Amino acid sequence: MAKKNSNPNLDPNAFRDSLASVREDGKRIWVYPKKVKGFFYRYRTYFSWILLVILFVGPFIKIDGRPYMLFNIFERKFIIFGAAFWPQDTHLLIFLLLIFFVFIILFTVVFGRVWCGWACPQTLFMEMVFRKIEYAIEGDANQQRALNEGPWTGQKIWKKSLKLSVFAFFSLLIGHLVMAYLIGIDQVKEIVTQPPTENMAGFIGLVAFSGIFMFVFAWFREQACIVVCPYGRLQGVLLDDNSINVMYDYVRGEPRAPIRKNQVDAAPKGDCVDCGLCVQVCPTGIDIRNGTQMECVNCTACIDACDEVMLKVERPTGLIRYASENSIKEGFQKLFTGRVKGYTVVLLVLVAAFVTLIATRSDLEATITRFPGMTYQARPDGKVSNLYNITLINKTFEPQSVEIASLIDGIEVEIVGDTNWVLEPQTKFEGRFFLVQEQEEVKIPQQKVHLVLSAEGEEFDDIETNFMAPVGGKN
Ligand code: SF4
Ligand code: SF4
Secondary structure, three states: OEOOOOOOOOOOOHHHOOOOOEOOOOOEOOOOOOOOOOHHHHHHHHHHHHHHHHHHHHHHOEEOOEEOOEEEOOOOEEEEOOEEEOHHHHHHHHHHHHHHHHHHHHHHHHHOOHHHHHOOHHHHHHHHHHHHHHHHHHOOHHHHHHHHHOOOOHHHHHHHHHHHHHHHHHHHHHHHHHHHHHHOHHHHHHHHHOOHHHHHHHHHHHHHHHHHHHHHHHHHOHHHHHHHOHHHHHHHHHOOOOOOEEEEOHHHHOOOOOOOOOOOOOOOOOOOOOOOHHHHOOOOOOOHHHOOEOOOOOOOHHHHHHHHHHHHOOOOOOOEEEEOHHHHHOOOOOOOOHHHHHHHHHHHHHHHHHHHHHHHOOOEEEEEEEOOOOOOEEOOOOEEEEEEEEEEEEOOOOOEEEEEEEOOOOOEEEEOOOOOEEEOOOEEEEEEEEEEEEHHHOOOOEEEEEEEEEEOOEEEEEEEEEEEOOHHHOO
């Protein structure tokens, strides 16, 4: 994806035909982004600390002994901000996902890929953890390049082993963190403290996740954003000329030209001094001056690099900045476009529907169906009965004692088997019961019966079903 670059001085299509990190023969070009410093990098660093603390503390937060966040896709059990969602709540989760997607679309239409640069875990760990470790051990871009291209000396072996060991440690940490969100911190503690044979599946999960993270952060890196991430690929349809992105102000910057001493040149030049620093700091290896590109993760490194250059050459900062195509071309920024208003309405409708569903959701659920293939049973004691199946779901975290009663005089409930329906926390129960009536009291062949279900003395459901019996004992 690439938005059309309306910079009249550039071939608008030149950058579309290749990836900056892949050679023409398909081989990888290793990106060595130069260390960056500046306003945005500083605030991204602070923000990343906050996010890292939230991420790592998350699995330890419990409410009444239960996790605050759990995404157990294996057992289809989710706890989001303390609220439990069961497989029976799939419609709620679908709503939640829809809200999330519409929010992301709306956010992207207005603010471009701010998420990628500031909050995406891939960028967060890559740029704020692994990249920093790499700089600390191997040095800046040029030193890293020299080390990689140089012979295997004792120092190179030492630096590479140290870096990979530290990478492995952090990959293990992230692998365990992800597992804690999936199966809960207590389960992870159990897996870690027991021999692998005691919980082979959990152990394999931990090793697999840690291995994947090691692969991604030590080698795959920016390719995850460029090749794998579907969000990055959607930018082409999400962004428009009013979306705010990291952009190069080509109106101010072009024609670019280096500053030469004692240069006598009557032709006015743009503000870009063609130093290439914005390209050197880019973790995806692109040149932002070509326009908005799929590879740009809006990390702001080029903004900081260019601002530093502008200060040195005593020109105004912001040659690369957060801006929209229209704000550069036309000089004004329009935020509330028709598209934004449309998405906002859809988002509000979805949120309202979700809130209503949550507010009316019951913690206990009951389903009653007639026993298939049976109408009624005439009993020798002069009574007639109908058989029903009942399914009860306890979504709460406490045991629930459930009772059922008929609201129709003369029709009694007779439970089959154990009459004590006690549901353990977060369990499902399936049982059977009869509705029984004196034959001589049957007035109509099919009567509506209201059944009331209560737990711990409190009514939680009122279900209507049919009671069938021959009038006056006649078939
Ligand atoms: S172009 Fe700039 S904002 Fe985009 S990824 Fe490269 S350095 Fe980051
Ligand atoms: S850092 Fe700024 S001045 Fe240097 S090449 Fe990039 S846009 Fe031009």
